[in-house]
Amino acid sequence: MAxxxxxxxxxxxxxxxxxxxxxxxxxxxNGGIPRGNTILFTGSCGTGKTTLSLEFLVHGAIAGExxxxxxxxxxxxxxxxxxxxxxxxxxxxxxxGTLVFVDMPVIYERLGLTEMELSLEDVSTIVxxxxxxxxELQIKRLVLDSVTSVCYRLKTExxxxxxxxxxxxxxxxKGCTSMLISEISPSAERYSLYGVEEAIADGxxxxxxxxxxxxxxxxxxxxxxxxxxxxxxxxxxxxxxxxILLVPLLKGGSGGGTT
Amino acid sequence: MPKSPNEIADELTQxxxxxxxxxxxxxxxxxxxxxxxxxxxxxxNLNTIYISAAIPSQSIIDVLNILEVNLENTYFVDCISHMxxxxxxxxxxxxxxESPTMLENLMLKVEYLIKKSGDKGNVxxxxxxxxxxxxxSPKILSEFVHILNNNMRAKNAYIVIxxxxxxxxxxxxxxxxxxxxxxxxxNKEEEK
Numbered sequence: 375m376a377x378x379x380x381x382x383x384x385x386x387x388x389x390x391x392x393x394x395x396x397x398x399x400x401x402x403x404n405g406g407i408p409r410g411n412t413i414l415f416t417g418s419c420g421t422g423k424t425t426l427s428l429e430f431l432v433h434g435a436i437a438g439e440x441x442x443x444x445x446x447x448x449x450x451x452x453x454x455x456x457x458x459x460x461x462x463x464x465x466x467x468x469x470x471g472t473l474v475f476v477d478m479p480v481i482y483e484r485l486g487l488t489e490m491e492l493s494l495e496d497v498s499t500i501v502x503x504x505x506x507x508x509x510e511l512q513i514k515r516l517v518l519d520s521v522t523s524v525c526y527r528l529k530t531e532x533x534x535x536x537x538x539x540x541x542x543x544x545x546x547x548k549g550c551t552s553m554l555i556s557e558i559s560p561s562a563e564r565y566s567l568y569g570v571e572e573a574i575a576d577g578x579x580x581x582x583x584x585x586x587x588x589x590x591x592x593x594x595x596x597x598x599x600x601x602x603x604x605x606x607x608x609x610x611x612x613x614x615x616x617x618i619l620l621v622p623l624l625k626g627g628s629g630g631g632t633t
Numbered sequence: 634m635p636k637s638p639n640e641i642a643d644e645l646t647q648x649x650x651x652x653x654x655x656x657x658x659x660x661x662x663x664x665x666x667x668x669x670x671x672x673x674x675x676x677x678n679l680n681t682i683y684i685s686a687a688i689p690s691q692s693i694i695d696v697l698n699i700l701e702v703n704l705e706n707t708y709f710v711d712c713i714s715h716m717x718x719x720x721x722x723x724x725x726x727x728x729x730x731e732s733p734t735m736l737e738n739l740m741l742k743v744e745y746l747i748k749k750s751g752d753k754g755n756v757x758x759x760x761x762x763x764x765x766x767x768x769x770s771p772k773i774l775s776e777f778v779h780i781l782n783n784n785m786r787a788k789n790a791y792i793v794i795x796x797x798x799x800x801x802x803x804x805x806x807x808x809x810x811x812x813x814x815x816x817x818x819x820n821k822e823e824e825k
Contacts (some may be wrong), residue, residue: 396694421664427680441720461749560790586734587715587734589731589732589735590733591737591738610737610738610741611741612738612742612744612745614741614745616748618642619741619744619745619748621737621740621741621780621784623737624736624737624773624774624776624777624780625775625776626770626772626773626774626775626777
């Protein structure tokens with residue numbers, strides 16, 4: 375019985391990892407995200423979701439893994455300015471094509487998806503287009519920022535479920551580790567706007583703001599991650615030119631609620 | 634007679650990287666700073682990360698400039714100045730933390746400065762435990778010092794924590810004895 379459990383634990387630890395390059399997060403995840411997982415990075419505005427996902431891609435590109443950022447809400451050139459202040463960022467990553475930015479509205483336009491509400495058929499078309507892009511560019515890391523904005527055009531739970539399931543499967547089959555960025559309101563009691571995304575994703579990382587005696591701290595918590603054992607504790611993070619840094623949340627004075 | 638800056642630096646030099654509680658008084662305050670920041674850090678070729686929770690970093694910089702201390706390798710994490718309305722002068726080596734209650738952010742700034750220092754060794758000077766105790770409960774402060782000490786130990790850095798004798802309490806004394814490896818006083822042994 376004990377050896378069965380030991381074997382199972384070893385199998386979990388043995389699974390190939392995709393190191394995020396964020397030292398604190400990789401420690402929490404025992405080495406990184408299990409390769410091929412689709413992770414929901416969720417939080418309200420200003421919690422560091424986009425910054426964290428960009429750092430994940432930049433570290434991947436530096437390690438020689440082609441990385442793709444699919445931007446739904448913001449123009450790519452504006453986003454690129456956010457990675458330049460990183461000490462470790464090298465502009466040649468973009469020139470070489472190791473780090474690629476694509477605007478989702480451009481994909482919609484090329485696919486002729488002009489209707490505000492997308493159909494089930496459109497879902498398949500979008501997933502196929504992203505899959506083709508992953509194949510063509512040999513992408514190993516992908517960020518979709520944000521999945522909430524895509525879901526906004528899908529409207530129904532059925533179509534959202536279909537989209538998340540399909541995109542997760544396509545990316546996983548291609549060995550691509552993905553982050554789906556999800557926007558929630560500060561008071562939300564779930565991890566995604568539609569409640570579907572969180573149930574389907576392989577992992578959930580919750581970013582938040584913790585108010586404690588008038589101080590506002592940025593926090594990170596890995597709620598779920600298939601394929602690895604991990605800490606479920608809350609950490610405080612800082613966005614620095616050397617990348618995202620994490621330290622444990624001190625519990626002695628924790629009396630505030632999450633905003 | 635209290636110990637001179639050179640004597641305290643010599644004492645620290647003999648120690649391996651560790652968590653050190655340094656008991657000081659008002660009259661030995663600047664000698665202790667000089668001993669750690671100037672003489673000890675120079676001897677060991679270390680960067681100094683100075684956490685200023687007692688007085689604004691600019692005041693310390695001004696005094697150290699008068700004493701002709703080279704501050705090129707000294708970085709300040711200042712958790713006092715942000716609370717002072719109208720304080721605008723900003724030294725390039727100063728990193729601000731909004732309040733002394735944001736203990737996690739203090740740790741994060743120290744982490745950042747250590748990351749930036751690359752292969753160079755570091756000494757972290759916490760000035761002082763008594764001032765942090767004004768703003769934080771003993772429970773969270775103990776947790777902070779414990780985690781900070783262990784983080785520094787893992788990074789092979791020295792950490793020197795000032796404890797001002799006149800403002801100390803039994804609780805702080807017990808905590809420092811519990812979480813620090815070594816306790817040193819600026820007073821000479823026979824005077825204790």
